[in-house]
Structures are given as C-alpha cells and as structure tokens.
Amino acid sequence: MPIALVDGNKVSRENLRNVLIKEETNVSVEAFDSAKACIHFLNQENSWPTLILITNNIPDSSCVALAEQIRQQAGDRFILINFILDDNNPKLIQQCLEIGDDVIYTPIEQEHFRSKLLAQKRLEQRFLKTEAEKQNLEIYRQNVTLEQDIIERIYDTHCRGNQVDRDNIRLHNSPKALLSGDILITQEGPTGSVYVAIGSVSGRGLPAALGAMPIFSTFRAMTKKGKPVGKIAAEMNRSLATVLPSNMNMSLSLLELSHHCDRLTVWSGGMPYGIIVSSPDAAFEPILSKHPPLTELSEFDFSQDVSVFDLTPGQRIFFHTNSVERSQDGNQQAFGQSDITDCIKSDPSRAFSHITTELEARSQNLDSVFVELLCDVSDAESASNQAANNVAAMPWCLTINLDADDLKSVSPTPQIIRLLSNAVGLDVHQDFLSTVISELYNNALDHGVLGLDSELKATDDGFMVYYSEREKRLKNLKEGSVNISIQYENKEIKISLKDSGKGFNVKQIKKSSELDTFGRGLDIIRSLCSRLEHSEGGTRVTVWYNVCS
Amino acid sequence: MTISTQVTNGVVTITLDNSFDFESVDSFRKAYVDNPSVNYQIDFRNTDYMESSGLGMLLNMLRYFGEDQVSIKLINCRPQILKVLKISNFQRKFEIK
Numbered sequence: 051m052p053i054a055l056v057d058g059n060k061v062s063r064e065n066l067r068n069v070l071i072k073e074e075t076n077v078s079v080e081a082f083d084s085a086k087a088c089i090h091f092l093n094q095e096n097s098w099p100t101l102i103l104i105t106n107n108i109p110d111s112s113c114v115a116l117a118e119q120i121r122q123q124a125g126d127r128f129i130l131i132n133f134i135l136d137d138n139n140p141k142l143i144q145q146c147l148e149i150g151d152d153v154i155y156t157p158i159e160q161e162h163f164r165s166k167l168l169a170q171k172r173l174e175q176r177f178l179k180t181e182a183e184k185q186n187l188e189i190y191r192q193n194v195t196l197e198q199d200i201i202e203r204i205y206d207t208h209c210r211g212n213q214v215d216r217d218n219i220r221l222h223n224s225p226k227a228l229l230s231g232d233i234l235i236t237q238e239g240p241t242g243s244v245y246v247a248i249g250s251v252s253g254r255g256l257p258a259a260l261g262a263m264p265i266f267s268t269f270r271a272m273t274k275k276g277k278p279v280g281k282i283a284a285e286m287n288r289s290l291a292t293v294l295p296s297n298m299n300m301s302l303s304l305l306e307l308s309h310h311c312d313r314l315t316v317w318s319g320g321m322p323y324g325i326i327v328s329s330p331d332a333a334f335e336p337i338l339s340k341h342p343p344l345t346e347l348s349e350f351d352f353s354q355d356v357s358v359f360d361l362t363p364g365q366r367i368f369f370h371t372n373s374v375e376r377s378q379d380g381n382q383q384a385f386g387q388s389d390i391t392d393c394i395k396s397d398p399s400r401a402f403s404h405i406t407t408e409l410e411a412r413s414q415n416l417d418s419v420f421v422e423l424l425c426d427v428s429d430a431e432s433a434s435n436q437a438a439n440n441v442a443a444m445p446w447c448l449t450i451n452l453d454a455d456d457l458k459s460v461s462p463t464p465q466i467i468r469l470l471s472n473a474v475g476l477d478v479h480q481d482f483l484s485t486v487i488s489e490l491y492n493n494a495l496d497h498g499v500l501g502l503d504s505e506l507k508a509t510d511d512g513f514m515v516y517y518s519e520r521e522k523r524l525k526n527l528k529e530g531s532v533n534i535s536i537q538y539e540n541k542e543i544k545i546s547l548k549d550s551g552k553g554f555n556v557k558q559i560k561k562s563s564e565l566d567t568f569g570r571g572l573d574i575i576r577s578l579c580s581r582l583e584h585s586e587g588g589t590r591v592t593v594w595y596n597v598c599s
Numbered sequence: 600m601t602i603s604t605q606v607t608n609g610v611v612t613i614t615l616d617n618s619f620d621f622e623s624v625d626s627f628r629k630a631y632v633d634n635p636s637v638n639y640q641i642d643f644r645n646t647d648y649m650e651s652s653g654l655g656m657l658l659n660m661l662r663y664f665g666e667d668q669v670s671i672k673l674i675n676c677r678p679q680i681l682k683v684l685k686i687s688n689f690q691r692k693f694e695i696k
Contacts (some may be wrong), residue, residue, distance in 0.1 A: 070634075102618060205601070241677075241678040241679070243678075276677075276678075277647060277681070278644075278645065278646075278647045278677060280644075280645050281617065281647060283616075308678075309678070313675075315644065315675075352615070354645055355614075355645065356644050356645060358644050358674075358675045426623065481647070481648065481679040482682075484648060485648075485649075485650055485683060488620070488638075488650045489650060489651055492650065492651075492652070505657060507659075510659055510662055510663050512656065513624075513656075513659045514624070514625075514628065517621055517624045568655055569649035570654045570655065570687050571650070572649040573686060573687060574650075574651055574654075574686050574687065577686040
C-alpha cells in the first residue's frame with residue numbers, strides 16, 4: 051500500500067516513517083515536511099498514495115485544511131486520510147473525522163497502530179474488488195450494447211425492408227423479438243402466393259439471433275422459386291443443423307397462402323397451434339404443429355408432410371410463437387394461448403390490434419412475434435406479381451454431352467435445373483423449364499436412344515412392360531448419346547436435344563387422344579413453349595421458351 | 600419420402616412423393632391395386648414436380664378401374680402441377696380440387 055506522510059517535525063517524521071516500514075514489508079512511504087510539498091507532489095503524480103497520514107504539526111497549514119484540499123484534488127480517487135494528533139481536543143477530533151477516516155494519537159502504540167493499518171488495508175482491498183467488478187460490469191454492458199446493435203442490423207437487413215406489403219397481412223415484429231430468438235419473415239412467391247416463416251430459436255441474445263441466420267437466406271432463396279413449404283422446411287432443417295449446437299433447436303411454422311387466398315399450406319414443428327377463424331360466426335379451427343422442432347430430426351428422418359386447409363373469403367389466420375406465452379406484464383400477468391384464443395374468438399376482426407396491445411404492454415425486455423393473414427380475394431388480386439421482374443440478363447449458352455455411361459447413371463434434369471437456378475430472371479420459370487427439359491430428355495432417351503415405342507403403353511399391362519423394358523434396355527446400353535444445348539438470349543431460352551437414335555418420320559406425329567396414356571409430353575411442351583421444331587430426321591428437337599410469359 | 604396410402608370411410612387417399620414420375624410407377628400402381636375402392640383421392644400436397652409419365656400413370660389408373668367405375672379426385676395441387684394437368688385437359692377426366 052503506497053503511503054504519504056506529512057509532518058513538519060523532522061525527528062517525528064523519520065520515526066513515523068521507520069515505524070511504517072517496519073510494519074509493512076510491501077510499502078512505499080513518501081514523506082513531506084509541509085502542506086505545500088505534499089500538494090506539489092500530488093499534482094505531479096498519476097498514481098496517488100492510498101493512505102495519507104497527516105500530523106497536526108505542519109508549518110503552512112492546519113491538518114484539517116490540508117485534508118480538505120487533498121480530498122478536493124482527489125476527485126473520484128480512492129484515498130484514506132488518517133490524522134496523527136498530539137492533541138485530544140474534542141472539537142479538533144470531530145473536524146478530523148468529518149473529513150478523514152481515522153484518528154491516531156501520539157505517542158503511537160505499536161500494536162494499536164498495526165491493527166489500524168490492517169483495517170485500512172482491508173478497506174482498500176474491498177474497494178479494489180468493487181472497482182474490478184464495476185469494470186467487468188461495464189465491459190459486459192458494452193458487449194450487450196454491441197450485441198443489440200448487431201441484432202438490430204440483422205433485423206433491419208432481413209426482417210424490416212423485405213416484408214410483403216399487402217393490406218391483408220399484418221405483422222407484429224421488432225428487433226427486441228429477434229433478441230429473444232423470434233423471427234417473422236414474409237415473401238411473395240412467383241405464382242403470387244405469400245410465404246410466411248414464423249418461429250423461435252431456443253436461447254436468447256446474439257446466439258439465438260445468429261442461429262436464425264440460415265433461415266433468412268434459405269427462406270428468401272426457396273420462396274422466390276416457389277418451392278413447396280415441406281421442401282423449404284427440409285432444407286432449413288439441414289442448414290440449421292450446420293449452425294446450431296445439439297442443445298439448441300428452432301420451432302417454426304412455414305405457411306403458404308395461395309394467390310387467390312383459397313388455400314393455406316402449412317409445415318409446422320414445435321410451435322403453438324395456429325388458428326383459422328371465420329367472421330362473423332367465429333367458427334374456429336386450430337392448425338396443429340405436427341412435427342418436432344427443426345434440427346431435432348436428421349435429414350433422413352425428417353418429414354416434409356404438410357397440412358392443407360381450404361379457405362373461404364373473410365377467414366383470418368393467426369400464428370404466434372411460444373415467447374408470447376412467456377411474456378409477462380408489470381404485474382407478472384402472462385398472456386397465454388388461452389387468452390389469445392379467447393381474444394380471437396370474441397372478435398376476430400379486432401383481435402390483431404387487441405393482442406398487439408397486450409403484447410406491447412409486456413415487451414419491457416422481451417418481445418414476441420405475431421401474424422394475421424386475412425383471406426381477402428380482392429386484395430390478393432390487386433397485388434401485382436412482383437416476382438416477374440425485368441432484370442436485363444446477359445446471354446449465355448450451356449452445352450451438355452452425355453454418352454452411354456452417363457445416360458445409365460445420370461439423371462440430368464435436376465442437375466441442369468440446379469445449374470439454371472442461379473441464372474438471372476429464371477426463378478419464376480424453373481418448374482416449367484424442369485418439365486420441358488425432362489419431357490424432351492425422356493423422349494430423346496426412350497424413343498431415340500433406347501428405341502422404345504410409346505404404343506406399348508396402350509394397355510395396363512403394356513404400361514408396366516414399357517417401364518421394365520426401359521430399365522432393361524438402359525442397363526444393357528453399350529452405345530448412344532444425348533447432346534443438350536441451352537441458350538439464353540433476349541428473354542428467350544432455346545433448348546435443343548440431339549439423340550443418337552434412328553430418328554422418326556416427323557410427319558407421323560399424331561395428337562394423343564383424351565385417354566391415351568402416352569404422347570402427352572409433346573402436348574405439354576407445345577403449351578409451355580412458343581415453338582417446337584423437329585429436324586435432322588427426327589433426331590433433333592428444338593424448342594423456344596419465352597421467359598416473359 | 601415415399602407414396603403413402605390412407606383409407607377413411609371407403610375413400611382411399613394416396614399421398615404422392617416429392618416428384619411424380621416413372622420412378623414411382625410401381626409404388627403408385629401398388630397403392631391402388633392393393634386398396635380396391637370406387638373413391639380415390641390423389642393428394643399432391645407434397646409434390647412440386649410432375650412430368651408426362653405421371654399423367655400417363657393417372658390415366659392408366661383410370662383405365663385399370665374403367666372410366667365409369669371409379670371417382671378419382673386430384674387434390675392439393677400446386678399452381679405448377681395444376682397448369683400441367685390443365686394443359687392435358689385432365690379436368691374432364693378427374694375432379695381437380
């Protein structure tokens with residue numbers, strides 16, 4: 051403990067210093083003969099002594115005045131001031147104890163003095179400990195602020211700007227909800243349907259918010275392509291498993307409300323039940339969560355099974371997360387599932403604002419998310435199909451040459467579609483392009499390379515024979531090829547397939563009649579494409595697909 | 600995922616796989632042959648992709664029972680599937696919901 055000593059008398063000053071050094075092995079003592087010298091020293095020093103001993107024998111100041119001056123200069127510093135008095139005047143003692151921490155009388159009794167020093171030392175240690183804790187708290191507070199900033203940014207980027215803006219969709223959402231791991235995101239699909247993901251990552255704070263990150267990207271990417279909710283959930287399950295530790299999971303409801311608001315498709319795992327309610331009779335149907343939360347099941351065990359609900363105009367759909375039920379107001383009153391249900395049953399059209407008010411009253415530290423979808427056909431009709439955007443895309447060309455070994459082992463359509471999936475402007479068309487490419491490829495392989503005749507399919511038995519024959523011939527295939535080229539230019543895709551088969555008389559293609567189990571592929575291709583052309587003796591087929599339509 | 604079959608009050612519901620094409624030709628046929636009925640529902644809720652072989656499989660099913668002997672409903676079709684069904688005029692042979 052660093053100590054300063056102020057005493058005008060040289061002899062007693064040296065004595066005191068010796069006593070201190072004898073008492074304390076780990077001590078540094080600065081001794082001064084005047085108030086001026088002491089103040090001068092303190093003015094120069096950054097690290098002040100912890101204990102200052104002042105005698106009432108100083109030439110240029112009273113001991114109390116010096117103590118006052120030191121206190122004033124010390125500001126927030128922790129210092130202990132003790133007076134060493136040769137006078138037991140009660141008035142002086144009182145003044146000393148008003149400004150200082152202790153009074154010691156001369157002549158100094160060694161034992162007594164030591165106890166007093168020890169007591170001061172304990173005080174100092176207690177102070178230092180508190181000080182360290184205060185610093186830790188400050189660091190913690192800064193971290194929390196930083197975490198909140200990050201969460202707010204994540205929220206701004208992923209949850210605020212990108213939401214679907216339709217009158218029939220109402221969201222209760224905030225950065226504070228993300229802080230408790232809750233997410234609520236919406237996106238319009240290519241066919242005009244609306245997707246909603248509402249859910250909650252277990253845990254709180256930054257870990258929960260970061261845990262939800264893969265959900266944002268998977269949701270945006272797959273809904274833009276119009277993927278079914280079961281498939282999106284499976285992909286989320288897979289990507290979340292790469293981020294979340296095994297003791298964390300995510301409850302989630304994924305909804306797709308069809309373009310005409312006549313159908314709701316739901317995949318839901320680990321969530322409270324959603325509600326479909328009719329107006330004005332308040333007929334009520336729960337939407338049960340049928341699966342465990344995401345990451346609970348492996349990719350292999352995961353079920354994409356969805357629930358489908360037929361809707362009628364005026365019906366309302368409500369979903370909320372578990373944290374709604376955990377939220378409490380100032381009087382520790384929770385607002386649980388039964389409160390929400392009652393609220394919705396009693397007045398469906400006002401339920402959203404009513405519940406939102408209740409939730410806001412409980413959002414001091416936590417917030418939750420809540421969504422209402424209204425089946426309003428007029429609103430859905432007026433909502434433009436924003437997904438069909440007009441991005442100027444560069445021209446490109448893709449060439450794939452498959453030989454006999456490839457034809458045996460490779461299923462090219464999904465791979466081609468995966469290649470095309472990142473091409474600018476094709477999102478909306480992926481499903482139809484899949485259909486077109488696979489029809490063309492199946493024709494080239496089945497009838498071209500393998501030489502199968504569709505007429506085989508004319509009977510029930512023949513239908514099955516056809517596919518077993520296909521399997522057999524493909525297995526035994528020694529030579530053969532299918533060359534595929536796909537070109538994109540000026541919003542048009544040209545797909546051309548050349549097969550190694552014998553070809554056929556192009557003029558003999560007949561239109562399939564209603565009950566024919568074959569020949570439908572070409573009809574589909576004709577309807578989806580703007581043009582179809584057979585050439586090179588029937589070994590080449592070329593179609594033009596318009597991405598504007 | 601595989602094709603699953605459920606019988607409720609004499610109605611056989613066949614819920615299809617992710618894609619409906621010739622890969623499932625055997626399991627689809629087995630689903631109705633093993634569960635004889637006059638009322639079928641083909642549930643497309645989990646299906647996001649179908650090709651003409653799927654259409655052929657549906658027509659083959661219709662033919663297996665005889666067109667006037669059976670009611671086959673196609674339910675929960677996504678818009679993409681619906682378009683393919685309509686191109687082939689399937690609403691005239693099947694009830695599409």
